[in-house]
Amino acid sequence: MNLPRQQIQMCLFGDTDAVKSVSVMEGDSVTLQADTELQTKDLIMWNFGTNRSLLAKNNRETNYISINDDVPDGRFRDRLKVDHQTGSLTITNTRITDSGLYEETISSETHTKHRFSVTVYARLAIPVIISELPPNSSSGSSVSKCVLLCSVLNVSDATLSWYKGTSVMSSISVCDLNRSLSLHLECLDDSYSCVLNNPISNQTTHLNNTELCQPCSDCAFCCDASEVVARLVLSVLVGAATVFVLVYDIITSRRGEKEARSGTRRS
Structure with a gap:
């Protein structure tokens, strides 16, 4: 580019x-x-x-x-x-x-x-790209789609842009000193580039959507952290309930057998 x-x-x-x-x-x-x-x-x-x-x-x-x-x-x-x-x-x-x-x-x-x-x-930093869970999306969705966030810290008089090939998808600029920039993009089925540039230089981070954008059912990091914790807690509760039911059945069964033996002796 x-x-x-x-x-x-x-x-x-x-x-x-x-x-x-x-x-x-x-x-x-x-x-x-x-x-x-x-x-x-x-x-x-x-x-x-x-x-x-x-x-x-x-x-x-x-x-x-x-x-x-x-x-x-x-x-x-x-x-x-x-x-x-x-x-x-x-x-x-x-x-x-x-x-x-x-x-x-x-x-x-x-x-x-x-x-x-x-x-x-000032010399430009290299943009960093991470993935985020799309708003109002289901963690079990099989659609290969997520939201990408490109960000850079402490820049001056520069522009941050998302590119699809050579086409600009979106951009944001800053003229102040030592500001942070971030820009979202919904990732679908193409390769993208995040570019930070000023009038005389640029820094580019290239991304193939398969690196960060996977179906949430197959990719844990596409899901929100709180949702992952909730799933873990639910699994623990289900496991505890299962153990409780098994123990209760064993105790009830043994109690019934004991009462049956006592009745036979009295007769």
Whole structure:
């Protein structure tokens, strides 16, 4: 199943400045570079965030590069690199907190700006699939049908989907940080896949319905746990009642034989 590995788009910032959106997986490196021919005397400055904290300065005329990786709060320490020739800024071992707006200012005979909106996505967990008893179903049903539950914990800005082949059966999305997602599907007679994806990656769990979806008469785990306990209790009660009846019959029979012997002696 081919899902998008990267999402890059253009949008407008303010009235005139274009912003290039770049997505990167947490832990990977990302390089920000404008498609601009640099001049020998260019002075390049990189700023970050709404406060425009100065991250780096590259003076091509004096071959001097200054990196301020302790700003704004030390989050970039030892993770910034500047290329003197291209003017690019590279962030290594990216973190979620690196997401934000980066601005490159090139000053010489002209004054130009390039802006990059960077989004760092967390690595995705693998979805887990379990089976559940369908609502209002009978434990003795011979219909090969059950309800599948696909779930994943602590995800951000991602979508959880059920696929039948390449067709989406249902999906649910979350934009918040560290949320849990779960999605039900009634399983019948096909193979399914549960997919968790964000704009640049995905995790897929494949399922053949014979692995979890069996007739409840043949498959104990399709039945609700409370129903299984009830069956066990009922079996114990039936067994106890049977023993009681047998003991009662034995006692009654022996009592009758004793009374018969006593009557014979008196006669």
